[in-house]
Amino acid sequence: MKARHKRFLLIAVALGLLAAATALVLNAFRDNLVFFHTPSEVAEGKAPQGRPFRVGGMVLPGSLERDADGLTVRFIISDTAQIVPVVYRGALPDLFKETKGAVAQGSLGADGVFVATEVLAKHDENYMPPEAQDAIDRAHNTAKTLQ
Incomplete structure (x- = not known):
């Protein structure tokens, strides 16, 4: 085999390995990517x-219920226009309370109940991520328009 053919073969093998590594990295990235959706977006479909995502908004007052087992919690998240019922099994963050902001990560069940695997509480009264604030503002403006 000529040196030129060996170089061509080496370059082809290197490109093949690079393509395989890139495909593996992109596949792993896609599997771990979790998007944020508002209750209005959930209601609109x-x-x-069947894939995990995050839903966030305010916990409605009077919606927090604890099951007898002490670990299962049910509550409702709202963006002022739509609501999403959430069920979570585990310890809630210390800052989690009704009328405060929360983000739940999990998936939507066939019955429309969001089954959370993780719940995060808003840690500061004055801060909200710009994407979440924008989504809540849009939902609130849409609700006003429909009235």
Whole structure:
């Protein structure tokens, strides 16, 4: 085999390995990517079915219920226009309370109940991520328009 053919073979093998590594990295990235959706987007069917995502908003007053086992919690998250019932099994963050902001990560069940695997509480009264604030503002403006 000529030196030129060996170089061509080496370059082809290197490109093949690079393509395989890139495919593996992109596949792993896609599997771990979790998007944020508002309750309005969930109600409109824009949230993924059968894939984990995050839903956030305010915990409605009077919606927090604890099951007898002490670990299962049910509550409702709202963006002032729509609501999403959430069920979570585990310890809630210390700052989690009704009328405060929360983000739940999990997936939507066939019955429309969001089954959370993780719940995060808003840590500061004055801060909200710009994407979440924008989504809540849009939902609130849409609700005013429909009235």
